[in-house]
Amino acid sequence: MKYSKILVRYGELTTKGKNRKMFINTLTKNVKRKLSDLEVKVTQTRDRMYIDFEEKDQDEIINRMQKVFGLVSFSLVQVAQTEIEDIKRVALEMVSELKFKTFKVESRRNFKAFPLQSMQISREVGAHILRNTEDITVDVHTPDVTVSVEVRKEGTYLFVENIKGAGGYPVGVGGKGMLMISGGIDSPVAGYLTLKRGVAIEAIHFASPPHTSDAAREKVETLLKKLSDYAPSITLHVIHFTTMQEHIVKYVDPAFQMTVMRRMMYRITEGLAEKRNNLILVNGESIGQVASQTLRSMHTIESVINTPVIRPVATYDKNEIIDIAKKIDTYETSILPFEDCCTIFLPKNPQTAPKKEKCEFFETKFDYQTLVDECLSNVERVRIEFDQKEETDDLF
Amino acid sequence: MIYLDYAASTPPSAEVMESFLKVSNEYYANNGAVHKLGSDAHSLYIKAKEQIARFLKVEIDELFFTSGATEANNMAIKGFALKYQSRGKHLITTMMEHPSVYEAFKQLEEYFGFEVTYLTPDENGLITADHVEAAIKKDTILVSVMHVNNEIGSINDVYSIGEMLKQHRKIAFHVDLTQSIGKIDFSVKKMNIDMASISSHKIYGLKGSGLLYKKSSIELLPLFSGGKQQGGLRAGTFSTAACVATAKAVRIALQTQQENYQYVLKLHQFVKEKLQTMDKLTINTPEDNYSPYILNFSVKNIKPETFLRAMSEDGIYLSTKSACSKTRNIRSRVIASITDDEEVISTPIRISFSHHIKLHELEQIVNKLEKNIMKLRGI
Numbered sequence: 001m002k003y004s005k006i007l008v009r010y011g012e013l014t015t016k017g018k019n020r021k022m023f024i025n026t027l028t029k030n031v032k033r034k035l036s037d038l039e040v041k042v043t044q045t046r047d048r049m050y051i052d053f054e055e056k057d058q059d060e061i062i063n064r065m066q067k068v069f070g071l072v073s074f075s076l077v078q079v080a081q082t083e084i085e086d087i088k089r090v091a092l093e094m095v096s097e098l099k100f101k102t103f104k105v106e107s108r109r110n111f112k113a114f115p116l117q118s119m120q121i122s123r124e125v126g127a128h129i130l131r132n133t134e135d136i137t138v139d140v141h142t143p144d145v146t147v148s149v150e151v152r153k154e155g156t157y158l159f160v161e162n163i164k165g166a167g168g169y170p171v172g173v174g175g176k177g178m179l180m181i182s183g184g185i186d187s188p189v190a191g192y193l194t195l196k197r198g199v200a201i202e203a204i205h206f207a208s209p210p211h212t213s214d215a216a217r218e219k220v221e222t223l224l225k226k227l228s229d230y231a232p233s234i235t236l237h238v239i240h241f242t243t244m245q246e247h248i249v250k251y252v253d254p255a256f257q258m259t260v261m262r263r264m265m266y267r268i269t270e271g272l273a274e275k276r277n278n279l280i281l282v283n284g285e286s287i288g289q290v291a292s293q294t295l296r297s298m299h300t301i302e303s304v305i306n307t308p309v310i311r312p313v314a315t316y317d318k319n320e321i322i323d324i325a326k327k328i329d330t331y332e333t334s335i336l337p338f339e340d341c342c343t344i345f346l347p348k349n350p351q352t353a354p355k356k357e358k359c360e361f362f363e364t365k366f367d368y369q370t371l372v373d374e375c376l377s378n379v380e381r382v383r384i385e386f387d388q389k390e391e392t393d394d395l396f
Numbered sequence: 397m398i399y400l401d402y403a404a405s406t407p408p409s410a411e412v413m414e415s416f417l418k419v420s421n422e423y424y425a426n427n428g429a430v431h432k433l434g435s436d437a438h439s440l441y442i443k444a445k446e447q448i449a450r451f452l453k454v455e456i457d458e459l460f461f462t463s464g465a466t467e468a469n470n471m472a473i474k475g476f477a478l479k480y481q482s483r484g485k486h487l488i489t490t491m492m493e494h495p496s497v498y499e500a501f502k503q504l505e506e507y508f509g510f511e512v513t514y515l516t517p518d519e520n521g522l523i524t525a526d527h528v529e530a531a532i533k534k535d536t537i538l539v540s541v542m543h544v545n546n547e548i549g550s551i552n553d554v555y556s557i558g559e560m561l562k563q564h565r566k567i568a569f570h571v572d573l574t575q576s577i578g579k580i581d582f583s584v585k586k587m588n589i590d591m592a593s594i595s596s597h598k599i600y601g602l603k604g605s606g607l608l609y610k611k612s613s614i615e616l617l618p619l620f621s622g623g624k625q626q627g628g629l630r631a632g633t634f635s636t637a638a639c640v641a642t643a644k645a646v647r648i649a650l651q652t653q654q655e656n657y658q659y660v661l662k663l664h665q666f667v668k669e670k671l672q673t674m675d676k677l678t679i680n681t682p683e684d685n686y687s688p689y690i691l692n693f694s695v696k697n698i699k700p701e702t703f704l705r706a707m708s709e710d711g712i713y714l715s716t717k718s719a720c721s722k723t724r725n726i727r728s729r730v731i732a733s734i735t736d737d738e739e740v741i742s743t744p745i746r747i748s749f750s751h752h753i754k755l756h757e758l759e760q761i762v763n764k765l766e767k768n769i770m771k772l773r774g775i
Contacts, residue, residue, distance in 0.1 A: 215435040222439065332442055332456060336435065392440060395415045395640050396447050396647065 001097055003058055003076040006065065007157060008049040008165075010072070019173070024049075027070045027170040033232045034064050037387060062163060067229050069196050070173075071165030075148070079155040082111060084121070087156050088128040091147055094160055095129055102139035103129065107149040114151050121149055169198025171231050177280040177310065178273040179203045180265065181236075183219045186284025186313055188227055188330040189321050193312035194282045195230045202276055203234055204269050206241040215336075221384060222333050228386040230328070237272055238380040241265075244371045251365040254347040259354040260362055262292050262301045264372065270305040271376045281309045286316055291350040300356045397711045398757050402598075403546055403575060403690055403748030404715055409600040411648065412641045416602060419637035427636050428625065437636040444636075444643035448607065451650050454584055460608040460626050461639050465574040466496035468593035468608035471630070472570045473500040475616030476538055476591065477510060483566060484535030490515040490523050490552075491733035492545050497572055498729070501540070515541075521550035521682045521734045525560040538568050543582060544575035547717045547730040547746060549681045549690030551580060558588030568614060574598055578649025579657065579689050590614055594646075596638070601645030605638035656751040657688070663749045663758065664688035670762040674769060678740050680731050689750070692731075694743040698772045700726050703745060706768045712761060715746050 008031075010024060028044045031051070035042070038061065041052040053061050058076070065074055080090040095103065107121040116124065125147065126138055150157040177194055179201045181187040191201050205220045217238065228234050244264055252260045269281050285293045292301065302309055313321050325331035399407075408416075419440060425433035427441050442456075449456040462468045477487060489501050491514045504510040513531045517523050523541050539561060543554050554571055561569050570591040576582050578599040584592055591614065596605040610616065610629075622631025671677055671693055680692040695703070700716040707714055717728050727742045735741060747761075 213432065215432050218435075218439075326455070326457070329446070329456070332445075336438065337430065392443065395419060395440070396443060396643050 001078070001094060002055045003078065004053055004055050005077045005079060005157075006051040006053070006061065006074050007077045007159060008051065008065070008071055008074040010047065010049070010070070023070070023170055023173050026172045027068070030068055030070070030170055030172070030232060031065070034068055034386075035061065066163070066166055068170075069166050069168035069198065069230060070170035072167060073162045073165050075159035075162055077157045077159045079157055082114060082151055082153065082156045084116060084124055087121070087149060087151075087158070088125055090156075090158050091125045091149065092129055092132055094158060095145065095147060096133070098145055098160065100136070100144035102137050102143045103145040103147060104138055104140045104143040105129075105147045105149060107151065109151045111151050111153040113153075121151065125149060166196070166230070168196035171195050171198055172200045174198035174200075175280075176200045176202060176276070176278045177282045178269055178276065178278040180269055180281065180283040181205050181220055181223065182284075183216055183223065183334065184284065185318075185325050185331060185334040186286055186289075186321055188223045188284075188328065188334065189324045190282055190284040190312045191224075191227050192230060192324065192328050192330075194310065195227070199280070199282075200231060201227075201234060201282065202278060203236045204239060204272055205236060206239045206265060206268075208242040208245050209240075211242065211245070219333060219336055221382065223330050224384045225386070225388065226328065226330050226333070228384050228388075231386075233383060233385045235276075236382045236384055237276075238382070239268055239272075239375050240378055240380070241375065244368075244375060247366050247368070247371060252362040253358075255349060255351045256354055256359055256362055257347055258292055258350040259297060259300060260359055262297075263304045263359060263363070264368060266301055266305050266309075267368075267372050268375050270307045271372065272379065273307055275376070279307070281305075281307055283309065283311055284313055284321075285311045286313050286318070286321065289318065291352045294352045296353040297351075300354050300359060303356055397713070398753070398761060399713050400747045400749065400753070400761070401713050401715045402750040402752075403746065405597050405603065406600045406750065407752075408597070408602050408641075409645070409648065412601055412645050415644050416637045416641040419640045420635075423636055426633055428623070428633065440636050441634075441639050444639040447643040448646050451646055452584065452609065454609060455612070457612055457627070458609055460610065460629055461634050461642065462593075462606045462608050462630060463604050464597070464606035465494075465572065465593045465595035466606075468595075468606050469494070469496040469570075469572060470500050471608055471616060471619055472591040472593060472610065473497060473538070473540055474504060475619060475629075476568055476570070476614065477504050478508065479615055479617040480537050480568075481508070481510070484533075484537040485509060486511045486513070486533045486536040487538045487540075488513045488515065488528060488531050488536060489540040490517065490542070492517055492521070492523070492547070492550075492730040493540065493542055494546050494572055494574065497540055497542065516733045517550070517552075519734065520684065521545065521548055521680075522685060523552045523557070525553060525556040528557050529560050532564060532567070536564070536567055538570065540570040540572070542572040542575075544573075544580055544687045544690075545730060546575050546690070547680075547728060547744065548692040548734070549575075549687040551576075551685045551687055553685075554582070554587050554589070558586075562588055575687060575689070577646070578653050579660075580687050581653075584609055596642040596645050599645050599649040601642050602638060605635070605642050607642065652751070659751050660749045661688040663753055663755075664691055666758050667691060667747060667762060667765075671765070674766070676773075677769070678735075678737075680734070680740070680744060689748055691747045691749070693745055693747075694731070694740040695745070695769055695773070696739045696743065698743060698769065700743050700745050703768060703772055706772060707764060710764045710768070712764050715748070716744055717746065 032042050039054050043050040078090050080086045105122040105126045107118040109118045148159050177199050179191045181203045224234050423437040425437050427437035445456045445459050501512045505512045515527050568590040571589050573592045574595045577594050590611050592609040594607040597603040620631045676696040678694045728744045732741045
C-alpha cells in the first residue's frame with residue numbers, strides 16, 4: 001500500500017512544561033530543514049506533527065526522519081473520511097496486505113460529535129476485519145498488529161505500525177557545545193551522543209602540517225558530514241597547531257609532552273568556545289583508554305580551564321563505542337590510517353600520572369599564552385551541512 | 397542488429413562508463429596507499445559501498461567487491477562449507493543453479509567429502525520451502541537456492557524458504573541474485589538471506605565486477621590468501637573504478653526497476669503470444685512466477701545451435717542456455733529438471749529482454765523467429 005502521510009509523536013517533550021513550545025518549534029524547524037529538498041508539507045499541532053509527502057519519497061522520508069532527534073516514533077497513515085463505512089473500508093485495505101494472526105483495534109475520538117464512541121468504533125472496525133479475512137483472531141493483550149483509528153473532524157487517520165524514531169531532544173534546545181574532534185572512533189560518537197541530548201555542536205580540529213596530512217583533515221570533514229545527518233549544520237574550526245607543537249617538543253620533557261599538549265588544546269578550545277558562545281567542551285575521552293585519559297591525566301589537563309567538559313563516552317567500553325560508530329556510519333572512516341596531531345609526537349612512555357606542578361613548571365619555559373592567542377587569531381572555518389554536494393558525487 | 401541476450405550480458409551504460417573512465421584516469425592510486433591520491437581512491441571505495449548498502453538496505457560492512465557473481469558464488473559456497481565443515485557436511489542446492497553454484501557444490505562433493513542434495517523443481521519450475529525442508533538433515537549447514545533462474549526465468553519462493561530456515565539456526569542461506577537485481581524485487585533482510593551474489597554486467601555495469609553480500613555474523617574461509625583488503629576476505633588490490641561503476645549501475649538499476657519491468661513485461665507477452673500459436677513449440681518459462689526478462693522455449697526437430705546461427709545471420713542474437721555452460725552439450729540440466737521430454741530438454745532457446753529493445757523491433761523479432769522456425773523445421 002502506498003502512503004503519503006506521516007504522523008509524528010513528540011514523546012519525551014511532553015514532560016517539559018513551559019519549554020514545550022520552544023521544543024516543538026525547534027523540532028519542526030529541524031524536520032523542515034531535513035526535508036527541505038523534497039516536496040513536503042509539515043503541519044505542527046499541539047501533540048502531533050503531520051508530514052504530507054509524495055508517495056515515491058516514502059523510503060527516503062522514513063530514513064531521514066529516523067535521524068531527527070526529539071522524535072519518539074512515527075507512523076505512516078491513511079486518511080479515511082470521518083464516516084464509519086469508509087473507516088472500515090480503509091482499515092481492511094491496510095491489514096489485508098500484512099501477514100499476522102492476531103490483532104486489535106484501538107480508537108480515539110477527538111471529534112466528539114462523531115456518533116459512535118471509541119469502543120463502538122473499535123468493535124465495528126474489528127468485526128469488519130474479522131468478517132472479511134480468514135484465520136485471524138482478536139487478541140487485546142499481545143496482538144501481532146494494532147490498528148489505530150483516530151477520528152478527527154477533517155478526516156480519520158488510520159495506522160498499523162509504529163516506526164521508532166531516534167529519541168532524545170531536538171538539536172538546538174540545549175544550547176551549543178564545542179566538540180574536539182581528532183578523526184578517531186570516539187569523538188564522532190561523543191558528538192552524536194551530545195546532539196542526541198539536544199545540544200548543537202561546533203567542532204574544533206588541531207592540524208599540524210606538514211606533520212599531519214591533508215587527508216587527516218579531510219577525514220574529519222567526512223566524519224562531520226556524517227554527523228551532520230543528525231544536526232542541521234556543523235561549523236568546523238581548524239587550528240594551526242604546528243608552532244605550538246614544535247615549542248612543546250623543544251621545551252617539555254618527553255614524558256610530559258602529551259599532557260602539556262592536551263592542556264594547550266583545552267586552553268585554545270575554551271578560548272574558541274567563549275568567542276562562539278559555546279557553554280561546554282565535548283570530547284571522546286574514555287576513562288583509562290590511553291595515557292591522557294587516566295583520571296590523573298584528566299584532572300591535570302582539565303585544571304587549566306573553567307568551562308565544563310562533557311565526555312559522553314567516558315564510561316563506555318571500546319566495543320560499545322564501536323557499535324555506535326558503526327550505527328552512525330563513522331566507523332569505516334575513523335579507522336582510515338592517517339596520523340593526527342595526538343599521535344604524531346607521541347612519546348614512547350608518556351606519564352600516566354602527570355603531576356600538575358610538573359606541567360606548570362615546563363609551561364614556564366616558553367610563552368605559551370602568546371602561542372594560544374596566535375592559534376585563536378588564525379582559525380580556519382568550514383561550514384558542513386548534511387546535504388552539501390561533494391565534487392565526486394556525480395561519479396555515483 | 398537486435399540483441400536479445402541481455403541475461404548473458406548487457407552493454408555498459410554511458411553513465412557507468414563515464415564514471416569508470418574518470419575514476420580510472422584520475423584516481424589510479426592503490427586504494428590502500430597512505431598518500432592523498434590513495435586516500436582519495438579509498439574514500440571513493442567507501443562511498444561506493446555506502447551507496448550500494450543504502451540501495452540494498454544492508455550494512456556497509458556486509459558488502460564485498462568481487463570479480464563478478466561467479467566469484468561471489470564460489471566465495472560464499474566453498475568459503476562457508478570449508479569454514480564450518482566441523483558443524484556438518486551436508487549441503488542443499490538445486491538442479492537449476494547457475495554453473496558457478498552447481499559446479500562449486502560438485503567440487504565440494506568430489507574433493508572435500510561433502511554430501512550434497514540437489515533439489516528438483518516442481519512441474520512449474522519452482523523450488524519451494526517444502527522441498528528444502530524435506531531435504532534437511534541433522535548435519536545440514538548450507539542451503540543455496542537462486543532467486544530467478546537464468547535459463548527459464550522462474551522465480552523461486554526465496555521469501556518462504558528464508559522464513560522456514562529461521563527454524564534451523566545452524567543452516568546458512570545463500571541466494572544467487574544475479575538475475576533478479578534491477579528486475580525482480582527482493583530484500584535480503586526480509587528474505588532472511590545470509591549470503592547473496594550480484595553481478596554488475598547484467599545491469600549495464602562492467603564485466604569483471606560484482607558483489608558478495610555476507611552477514612557479519614558469518615565467517616568465510618577466504619579463497620584468495622594475501623593482503624588484508626576487504627577485511628581479509630578477498631586479498632588483492634581491487635579496482636576503485638569498478639567499485640564506483642558498480643555503485644552507479646546498482647543505483648540506476650534500482651531506480652528504474654519499476655518502470656522497466658512494466659515495459660519488458662509487454663515485450664515478453666507480445667513475443668510469447670506469437671510463439672504460443674506455433675506448432676510443436678514448448679514454452680519452458682513457467683506460466684506464473686516468472687521473470688519477464690527471460691523467455692525460454694524449445695522447438696522439436698530444430699537444433700538450437702543451427703537456429704541461433706540462422707537468427708544471427710538475420711541480425712538477431714539469441715542464446716541457448718547459460719553462456720557459462722559448455723556449448724557443445726545443449727542438453728539443459730535446468731529444463732531436464734522440469735520435464736522428461738528429451739527433445740524439449742535438448743532444444744532450448746533463450747530470448748532475454750531489456751528496456752533497450754524498441755517496440756517497433758518486436759514485429760521484426762517475431763517475423764524472423766517465425767521464418768527461421770518454419771524454414772529449419774522443413775529440413
